[in-house]
Amino acid sequence: MNKINLHLIEYAISSLLRDKVKNIFIFTIMTILIFLLSSVLFISNSIKHELNQTVSQLPTLTIQKYKGGKVEDIELSRVDSILNIAGVKDVIPRVWGYYYFEYADVTFSIMGIDNYATQYNENLSKLVEDTTKTDILDNESMLVGKGVAKILEKNYYKEYFNFILSDGTIKKVYIGGVFNSNIELQSNDMILMSNDMVYEILEIYEDKATDVVVQISNPEEISTIIYKIRELYPDVRIISQEDFEVSYENIFNYKSGMFLVLFIISLVTFFMIVYDKASGLTSSQKQEVGVLKAIGWRVNDILVERFYESFIISFFAYSFGILFSFYFVYILDAPILRNIFEGYSELKTSFDLPFVLDFQTLALIFFITIPIYISSIIIPSWRIATLDTDEIIR
Secondary structure, eight states: OOSOOHHHHHHHHHHHHHTHHHHHHHHHHHHHHHHHHHHHHHHHHHHHHHHHHHHHTSOSEEEEEEETTEEEOEETTHHHHHHTSTTEEEEEEEOEEEEEETTTTEEEEEEEEOTTSOOSSHHHHHHHHHHHHHTGGGTTEEEEOHHHHHHHHHTTOSSEEEEEOTTSOEEEEEEEEEOOOSOHHHHTTEEEEEHHHHHHHHTOOTTEESEEEEEESOGGGHHHHHHHHHHHOTTEEEEEHHHHHHHHHHHHHHHHHHHHHHHHHHHHHHHHHHHHHHTOOOHHHHHHHHHHHHTTOOHHHHHHHHHHHHHHHHHHHHHHHHHHHHIIIIISOOTTTTHHHHOSOSSOSOSSOOOOOOHHHHHHHHHTTHHHHHHHHHHHHHHHHTSOHHHHHO
16 A cells, blocks of 8 residues: 555556646746746745845944935044943944946945055955955056946946046046856845045045944944944944944845735635536546546546556756746846846846755645645545446446
């Protein structure tokens, strides 16, 4: 009883081949639905992983100066006052901004780096350590993310790029290299250059910074330090790492709602197929069950044979659907579907979806497809097989 009956498997395969047009149609529909379901979940898992990685690299506190409801550059003189607050580990002024490249209709993020200053996250620290060895940033050169490099090359900027300043003059900056980061969501559209060049290109006064990053030794003191900073400078806005996390989650949840619609549509379509199969057997299938019982098949044999039939179709549909989904999402980068999350701008936040192998997702897709489909075949077969042979044949 515990052994696999190869004769029943052989009969199940021949039964599938006898009605191959119908079974190929069912197999194709199931494969497409599983492909769509798994692609939706794979993209969602990859982007959520990328968001979590990004949040983990964000500073503990970011301080911006506000005036008249608008963000203004903050004075560097405030750095020492904030650093003197008990519990503050370090204060790092940042010089950064956005540059609109009109010909490509994209916006680059420009970040200033001081080779001899402390960086606010580990990725930036490692990058600065590597570039210091080659003196790239000391020779009026810049490092660009992979997305920026593709846009510049597409517009024939392979060795340098001309920044147009507000007075119409051109600032020529050489492309020193392309940097890689394990967080593409943060670095894909980024340009790194020395602070002096960022001051010149973005026309920021050298006694000011775009914002100030605060590192805190004890996370339990964050609320107290925020209160002291606001008491010291009432015109500032303080954004914590938790605030960034909530903001990212809101964006993700909004976008994933669109994916949820696709998910529900796919499930409804699948369950319509299951309902149609579970509503009963065709007359020819009923006659086949009657004939099998007449020649000596037991109810258990019929159910096992039907199990093999449904398992072969559903398992291969599951396998092909998952494999196609892996290829579509992680090799082809999920064209069209990923635009629901990223939008349709020329320069997206991330080009390469990180590979995330989530066994829970694979198990979820397995248990909402294969067992349900098998049940839709087994249950009506059992209802017919338990009847008298002559009643079935009549």
